Every structure is written in C-alpha cells, then in structure tokens.
Amino acid sequence: MHGGFHPKSSTLRLYTIHKEGGRGLVSVRATIQDETSKYHKYIKDKAPTDDSDSGEQRMRAGLKDSTEALILAAQEQALSTKAIEAQIYQTRQDPRSGELSLSQKQPAPAGERESFCSKHPEQRPLFCLDECRSMCPACEFSLHYRHKVVTVDSAVTELKEQLRSKLQPLTQRKEQASNLLRQYEEINLYAQTQVEVCERQVKEQFERLHRFLQQEEESVLRALREEQSRQAHTIEPQLQKIREELSTLEENIQTVEEQLQRQSMDFIREYRHTHKQTLLPQPGLKPGPGLLINQAKVLGNMAFKAWDKMRAVVHYSPVILDPNTAASFLYVSEDLRGVRMGDIEQQVPDNPERFTYYPIVLGSEGFSSGSHQWDVEVGDHSDWCIGLVTESFERKRRIEAVPENGIWYLELDCGKYIALTVNNELNLKRNPQKIRVKLDYDKGKLYFYDTEDMSLIYSHTERFTEKMFPFLDAYVSQDAKTKGIKICSTKY
Numbered sequence: 001m002h003g004g005f006h007p008k009s010s011t012l013r014l015y016t017i018h019k020e021g022g023r024g025l026v027s028v029r030a031t032i033q034d035e036t037s038k039y040h041k042y043i044k045d046k047a048p049t050d051d052s053d054s055g056e057q058r059m060r061a062g063l064k065d066s067t068e069a070l071i072l073a074a075q076e077q078a079l080s081t082k083a084i085e086a087q088i089y090q091t092r093q094d095p096r097s098g099e100l101s102l103s104q105k106q107p108a109p110a111g112e113r114e115s116f117c118s119k120h121p122e123q124r125p126l127f128c129l130d131e132c133r134s135m136c137p138a139c140e141f142s143l144h145y146r147h148k149v150v151t152v153d154s155a156v157t158e159l160k161e162q163l164r165s166k167l168q169p170l171t172q173r174k175e176q177a178s179n180l181l182r183q184y185e186e187i188n189l190y191a192q193t194q195v196e197v198c199e200r201q202v203k204e205q206f207e208r209l210h211r212f213l214q215q216e217e218e219s220v221l222r223a224l225r226e227e228q229s230r231q232a233h234t235i236e237p238q239l240q241k242i243r244e245e246l247s248t249l250e251e252n253i254q255t256v257e258e259q260l261q262r263q264s265m266d267f268i269r270e271y272r273h274t275h276k277q278t279l280l281p282q283p284g285l286k287p288g289p290g291l292l293i294n295q296a297k298v299l300g301n302m303a304f305k306a307w308d309k310m311r312a313v314v315h316y317s318p319v320i321l322d323p324n325t326a327a328s329f330l331y332v333s334e335d336l337r338g339v340r341m342g343d344i345e346q347q348v349p350d351n352p353e354r355f356t357y358y359p360i361v362l363g364s365e366g367f368s369s370g371s372h373q374w375d376v377e378v379g380d381h382s383d384w385c386i387g388l389v390t391e392s393f394e395r396k397r398r399i400e401a402v403p404e405n406g407i408w409y410l411e412l413d414c415g416k417y418i419a420l421t422v423n424n425e426l427n428l429k430r431n432p433q434k435i436r437v438k439l440d441y442d443k444g445k446l447y448f449y450d451t452e453d454m455s456l457i458y459s460h461t462e463r464f465t466e467k468m469f470p471f472l473d474a475y476v477s478q479d480a481k482t483k484g485i486k487i488c489s490t491k492y
C-alpha cells in the first residue's frame, strides 16, 4: 500500500487493478473505509488526553497491533492522498484538515456545484470517458474497471477540445452544403427556362403541323368543289339536251294533234310537212358516265396522302444533340441538330453531364451494340471535330484526346485533317462538305466517309467495351460561310 499514492504516479493508475500494473484503489479504498471506521471508534473511545494506555484503548476498539501500525501508516498515507485529491479537484484544502476517509470529501460551496449522487451529495462526480457519463465515485467505482475515468473538469476540457475540433469540418461542410444549395437553385431556375423553351417549341412545331393539316384539309375540300363542278359540267349539257328534246317532242305532239283535227283538204295539204316533223329520228337519250360525285377520288387514302405529304415538312435526325451536355460557348440549334460556337458564354449550370473543358456536345443517345450512321454537314467550316466518345470520357478538365481515354475523332484544324491522334494527319483529295460517320459497334469498326462520292476518309478497328456517344465539337470559323456544323436530317 505504501507508495500506492505516490504523488508522482498517475492518478489514473490508482484506479487500475493490480494485475495491470495499477494500484487497485477500489480495494484499497474499501480497506481504508473499514479501517477508518474502526479507527474512529478507537479515537472516540480513547480520551484525547490519555495516550498512556493506548493498548487498552486499542483492545476496546478491537484493533490488532498490526492494524494500529497500519493505521499510523495509513494516517500518513491519508495526508498524501489528500494532497493528490487536492490536485485532482484543484482545491486548496489543507490535506491535514480533513479526515482519513476518501469518501468523506468536503462538500462543494453552495451554488458552485450541484450534488450528483443523492446518496453521496458531498461527493464530487467523476466522469467515465469510455461510457461518456458522470459517475459517483462512491457507488459506481467497481463498474468502471479499465475505463478512463477523469474529473469532470478535465472531462469538460477534453470533450470541449474534441467538440471544438469538429467545428471546423462542420463549418466547411456547411459552406459546401450552402454552395450546393445555391447550385441546385440555379439549376432549378435554369430548368424552368428549359420548360419555357420546350413549351414554345412544342407549340410552334405543332402549330406548323396544324397549319399543314389545315391546308391539307382545305386542299381536299377544294378538290371536292372541283369534283362538284366537274359533275355539274358533265350533267348540265345533258340535262339541257333532254329539256330541249322534251320541248321539241311536246311541240311535235301538239303539231300532230292539231294536224289530226284538220279536215280533209287541210289535212292533206299539211300532211307532208307534219309527217316530216314527226319522222325526225331523235336518238334516245340515256345517262352517261361521270354524272355522280367521285367520292373515291375525293376521300380515298385522304389521311395517308396528307401524311405522305407531311414527310416533306418533317425531318428525321439519326442523332439528336443533348443541350445539357453542351459546353457553355456552344450554341445548340433549336432543332437540336446543329451547333456553333458563340462569342458570349451562355449562363448554363455546371451539371455533371456538361462538358466544361472541350467545346463538345453529345448526341442524346449512346450506342452499345449494332450499327449506326449519321451525316454531319461541315460545309466550309474550318475548325471542327466529330466522332464518338465513351460515356465516361472526362467532361470537366483537360485530358489527352486519344482513343485510350475514350475518344475517336476526325478533325479539321488549321487546314489539316487529323484522325484519332494529333500526329495522324490525313491527305484528302478535297475538303469534304458532308461526312458520314458509321459505327459498327459489334465488329468494332468506325468509318468516316466523304458523302459526295462515299469515298473512305478514315477507318479504325477497336474492341469497344463501353457505351459510346456521338459528339460534335466546333470552334469559331472566322472567314467561312458555314458558322456551325450540323447533323443532316433524312427523309422517309
């Protein structure tokens, strides 16, 4: 026991069990308490003045000799324990002023500290860092073997330090979250303008279709009027003829009837003339063809014919550009087929799909199988790049544009045609105006053709493993008539 409370030993070691090199304060304390109560009895029974008969008094108190020796040692030890206690609790209590028992600490001054344990209101609580809770040292000590137990004050200091260290990352996270919120709000606003753009275009395009259909309807109605007119022109002369014949016949009948009324000489005199009139052989009239409205001509395949004609005004594009992927300087046309580079950067959100380093816009659909082709009209544009990129191709920062990084392209740059990598310059017999890009994914083939005579510009073979997206990339074309490049639409 001696030396167990050595002021230089760690206070924590006091609470650690012997096996682990500590001092097993709990059992020590139990011994002290036991011995203390006996010591109290011994002191109480012994008159303060009478120290001559300590043996008798000791007997009365039921203490052994060895215990008395221990009491003296403990008394000495208690003084140093008090000193340590004073250190732990940072009190200025004179170690000599207190009594021996560890459990009888001075109560805290009123208002300074609330009592923690109802059974031991005078005890200052300790704090178990392992369980992160306060504890009464008198009741609960055995429950905290091997735990890191400290005074409340140092727990507060340590925990505050821990909390303080979390403050900066929290502030950073808060800032990140606020930035993200702002970004989302901008995206939301932008999405609303997208809705407006789409709405306007839907209305315009359907209005065009409605107008077309209305014109078609008018045209069919006009055809009906024509048919009506034709029918009238067919039937009218025939009707006229019939009416004329009818009236002639009526006249003749009247003539004959009058002739029949005549007396002999009159009758004879007129007979030749009358006979001639009645003998006029009139060919019998009968209805001819085409007297009715030709309904079949007016209505037959009417809707199909309208739809067939409509194909002339609608277009199909094998690749539709996705404006959400377009770099901010790239202006995508309203029909989502063409792109040009503008002078003014557009205010577009930096969404994950968007290219922010290369002036690229992707097709909205990627391919991971089958055969696909599309024509790109480049005209006399002088600075463009077309081809395919993988879905995972880097969109936000510079990356070498080579097939290993997921890009396969044909480019015109400073008058040079380049395929796939910077050093691969091509010698073309003419400047193609329109280029066909053809991908056979399954066979791993990529072709570029000049559509004018379908001559092959370049072909490449590779085993494609990822989804690939068509892309257009256009820079400013200074002196060219063609300001942008576009996907050609096809007719059905």
Ligand SMILES: [Zn+2]
Residues within 6 Å of the ligand: 117, 118, 119, 120, 123, 136, 137, 138, 139, 140
């Ligand atoms: Zn207690």
Ligand SMILES: [Zn+2]
Residues within 6 Å of the ligand: 128, 129, 130, 131, 143, 144, 145, 147, 148
């Ligand atoms: Zn504990």
